[in-house]
Amino acid sequence: MTTTQPVTEPPRSLGQAARERLGTAFGPWFLPTLAAVIIFGLMVALRPLVASPTGLNLVLAPLIPLIFAVLAQMFIIAAGDIDLGIGSFIGLANVVIAVIIPDSPVAGILFLIGMVVAYAAMGVLIAVRGLPSIVVTLGMSFVWLGVAILILPTPGGVVPEGIVSFVRFNPQVVPGVIIVLTVVTVAVALFLSRSKYGAVLRGSGSNAEGVRRAGWSVIRAKVSLYVLAAVFGLLSGLYLSGQTGGGDPYIAQSYVLLSIAGVIVGGGSFKGGEVSAVGAVAGALVVGLLGSLLQFIGVQSSFQAAAQGLVLVLVLVLRALVNWIQKVRRTL
Amino acid sequence: MSDQSPDTLVVQGVSKRFGSTLAVNDASFTVRRGELIGIAGHNGAGKSTILKVVNGTIAGDSGTVTVNGIARSADTTVAHPEKLGVRTVYQELSLCASLRVDETAAIFDHSARGLSWRSTAWHNLRTVLDEMFPGHGIRKDAKISELSIARRQMIECASTMIDSTVRPALVILDEPTSSLDAASTASFYAYLKKRAAEGVSVIITTHRLHEMIDNLSRIYVMRDGQVLSEQRAEGATKESIVTAMGLAAHESSRVAPIADSSTVTTTDARPTTASEVIVRLEQPGDDGASEVFEIRKGEIIGFAGLEGHGQLLALEAVYRASARRSGAVRAPRRTAHHAVSVTGDSAYVSGDRGVRGIFPLWDVATNISFSSLGKLTAGGLVKPKAEAALVHEWYSRLGIKGQSTDPITSLSGGTQQKALMARAMAVGSDLLLLEDPTRGVDQATKSEVYELLRGQAAEGQTIVWYSTENEELRNCDRVFVFRVGKIVATITGADATEDAVIALSFGGQDVAPIDLEGAVR
């Protein structure tokens, strides 16, 4: 037995190495981004106006709150959990911004901070008691909705002008939505994939025990992820408030399923830790733009729900297929 | 670090009990600065447990642990052992599948900070990797989930040796080489020796005894939680270590003797070649022609070999190939190494009772009757009286203690195992498949189990018995010894001594176990 024998595994063929390199260069974010670009391209082809600065703003602005919601959900899914309450949470944020903030900004901001703390506490409860996140967040969704209705029994309120103009900020040179989209995507992507704690957070979702053994606090990681989710929920609520100018407890109910779909389409997996910020934003664009595209093509309104569901199924079937092919190829 | 003490680690009188299992029993040993030592012992001897007490992951019950001259009571845990210079590679891998290699490095390397945290961590890790495993072929941007088990193990091993904020003083490696090939293993030990010369102390557990003898300075042998002997590696041989491990077995066999071998192999109406073939295993031989191994009705066949060499895979293939009704035949089942065909139905006893055995929410009775429900139902309903009668019968036959209405988790480990035996035996299937069924079972009960199995065989039940305790293979009619997935020898139960089995499983030279079981679990 000699120590000079160098090769521990059979050398890889050039093609194999190239494929591996491609696989890493085009991570899970690649397919959804491609899909978003294709959908957007189709929309431009059908209605060239979409590509104009006004068009971009019209098409993309309503997606900004959804993108924040998807990012919020992404943090929860990164923790290996699922959040069925994010829609009501965003609705509550919207109501607080439209009703409490105009009267008393301090009370409003304290309330919003309280909401973040509540989310952190929920994360701790789920982590420490080993509770199923689906049911806990489902129960909490009723609580958020109830509190919102108590604050604002019927939709109304007036969002402060400052918030409205901040959200609708649109320098003519570059469409405002493009600025927000870029800043948010880059910031989250940098934090999640290029910061050390981001790596710890992703690691804690996939193998909490391993991360704990490496000397990190798993509870703190869980809390961080829930706090991040809450903060992005608040941002989603902020943008919804600015865009609509008023408060509505029910406003974001549909975000629950859309946000989960966005993360999954964006290359995320329920296994935890497997998320990508760029992918999630692309996933949000896909699920958000899909409705518009179906509308441009002229799909009947009754079919739109099924069409969206079908796309989700197709994406997952496709991914299952890809995984299966890879597995078969590996065993051959 | 405190240089006043020549000993990096002193363990004194540590004990640790898990419920009814005394995993570590008054263990003491010492590791000197810059020394490589090994801990050998059978499965469940307590190796992993004592190491976890040493690094402070779990609290022991009594004793003291002194690291670098700083003593602590063993019943405390340590939140950050890495800050004391204690690094560990655990038996179960602790890497995060979703991270890249350089990110993984950074999670271990607390010195990698700032903007260039990834490149710093990767640089630190690669420096070790390149030397520890030349030609490792690991790229920094590969995802852990895409790496082979061997490469993951390389990353874990290397990560313990990086010079982070606190330099490593004591490195604990729990079966670090279990999936490395010979060349990697060699370079790995070479690296360890180099670091030892710099003053790093290393503790290694491994079931590859020659590795210890060739590379370490001293070897402690554990059995049943006790540190029984200490050997200098220079003078040690595989036989001497096995004897140290086996010595205990001989002692215990004096306490509760295994039925003497004459009973096992020669008496009773043992099956002749005339009786019906129940299991047929076919494997390609060296010369290309296929070799066939047949198991006949009423035989007790042992599957032996080193852990991870395909015995378990073959046993499971027999289970999957068996039919759902007595006497029925199913299409043969192919594994990587065998084509398996079975006549008749089977019942399976798993030794990994936590994962593959008990239903923890149920009481003992429901656990026992589960596999026999087919014959306990009338009009689709389970007949309570018949169920109670069956449970009662097997309570008596196996001498199970306690109430059948208690939750199964309230039983001691050995008793749980008996309940699982009862579940499988109560089926009355053509085949009884045993996966290390006496794991955690005491000697007296073991003898009862052996007796019972011989009774079953005499009644015509065929038994296939995978065991990691080579001693008990002497209860078999024949033993199939596995190596690298294939059956390499067939010996009679009488010849199945510990030494014989070990010699055959090593085949004269060492082989890395292949990752066969991993694929099934």
Added chain:
Amino acid sequence: MTNLETRPETTLSAPTTNRTAGTVALRVLKHPALPAFVGMIAIWLAIGAIAGRGLVETISAGIIIATFLVIVGIGQLFVITVGNGGIDLSVSYVMTLSAFLACQIMAGNDANIATGIIVAVIAGVVAGAVSAALIEFVGMPPLVGTLAVGFALQTITLIYSGSVVGVASPALSDFTTAQIGPFPIFGIVGIVIAVAFAVILKRTSYGRRIEAVGQKPVAASFANARPALIRASAYVLSGGMAGLAGVFLAAYSGGPSLGLGTSYQLASIAVVVLGGSLIAGGRGIISGLWAGAVLLTLLTTLANITRLSGGWQFIIQGALIVLVLALSRNPLARR
């Protein structure tokens, strides 16, 4: 072997329990369904106390209406109990579609009751089979797989309901509301169904397999059960039960409507949890589910008679679910 005789503590004679009053009381106190029953009775009595009348009629009405929830809930319970993150979000859509199908077939005619019910149940079974295929063969998470099926059913219902309108058969309608003295027939049927499924879950080999697979699929697979098949069967069962609940609900309200099943999607999950079943699978408590359904049904009534605002109603419902979950003992946690 002589070891048996030499063991003094061996108790060969008594593997069964001594049912003394004390042990029975202990068993009741530790029973996971207890909180649901206590809560149900407390809410019932509270309604009676506040209203000062109609104690018997309140529980009787509550039991009738809870029966729809009990029927869907049983299907949901099987799906949850079979484990692997099992959850069926398609039940509400199945209910609505089945209601339309059954009413079209019944068309107000008593002769068609059986056909109507069978078709509705079959529709549910087919939906459940599709979910099962997506989950077990494609490997989708149950949450996503059943929701996708739900979306498809929603669209089918929207389009289909535009072309046909049916009315439930009067006899079936009467059946859901008739009473013998103070006893509501349909409520009794609900109890019978619950008992039947409790028997199936606890006293048949199929039910035992459901719980076994939910506890430890690997262990079950080594004890001659086939986890994928057992799990698939739970989705099929859930679809069928939702179909049945849909027909009954349509009959109760005379005919179908588009929003018929909506409120049952989350309520069916909530009652399973309230009843003491484990959301992680392995333990299903049908008695608790029944009590949980009556509890949840009466809870809104309590809120209504106290004239509690809509906001508080939501808060109390949500907090109750989280609280029950947080307080419930996880029998596996201590290991």
Added chain:
Amino acid sequence: GTDAGSTGDTGTDGVKPIKIALSNYFNGNIWRKQMEASFEATAKANPDYVSDFKVVNSDGSAPQQAQQIQSLVLEGYDAIIIDAASPTALNGAIQEACDVGVTVVVFDSLATADCAYKVAFDYETYGEVEAQFLADQLGGKGNVLFVRGIAGITVDDDIYRGATSVLSKYPDMKIVGEVYGEFTESTAQQEVAKILPSLPQVDGVLTEGNDGGGTLDAFLQAGTSPLPVIIQGNSGQGLEGWVKVAQENPDYKTMSISSQPSISSTALWLSWMLINDQNDASTLPDKTVYAPLLIIPEENRDAWADALDYTQIAENPTTLEQAQSYVKSAIDGDPVLQDEPLPPTS
């Protein structure tokens, strides 16, 4: 509705047909489905007025509806009519549509954006009318059960406010219970059935639409006698139930009231008027037109009950002339019209 407005011979000289889209928040109940159908029928039957039309549906999602509106703008529609997800959620999107010159008409469930024209039901009047009827029937005295819609939405709030303002004038009329029927017959039935045993004798029931039939069934099943005055909500189920009750007890009196799905056609016609500068529509005070509620008195009951399917809701199609008269009434400040009470004959 079928032949709505095809007779309108206001002439098409100098006016152009419009390209119009309907954005609907939710099509999961029968009222909304009929509403979409009315729009499509009117648009299809009047190619001289409508050159192109489309219906989009955001499946219960307010933000998605906002996005759909913006996509419709890009698609170049002249007019977008909107049954809004919420009073506030779409205001941004509507404002942007107005900014690029699209005519926006919100109807039924309104959005508050200033630039949008509104076709409204006067839901407060809804509540006032039914409460007044009840008070008159009961002689200003009795116990009332209120079957409300959905907690936290404006329609529920308006009807409730209108009704309670009337009841407050009658100190002897008391609301003894409230349930949320969610504008769904089966839910109303369940909630009423549950609360009945704990209520004292109920003399009258106020409802909010598509919930009277279920409520009636609940009382019948409970065997309540005498049956309270249950205001019906124009559903086929409710009217049939009322017919049956009246057959057994000719003295039983009640009424039926609800909004009409054909309001979508009014919104269509208003868009046409606005774009073609007809009928001074642009001078509407508060930019608001009121669409009539449909009240079905006892004498019309049987005709409507015959005309409706079990799950249908009563409505009359809206012709251009009718729409024009609503606009005129609104400009003149006349009270809200009550629709022609008989079902269409075809």
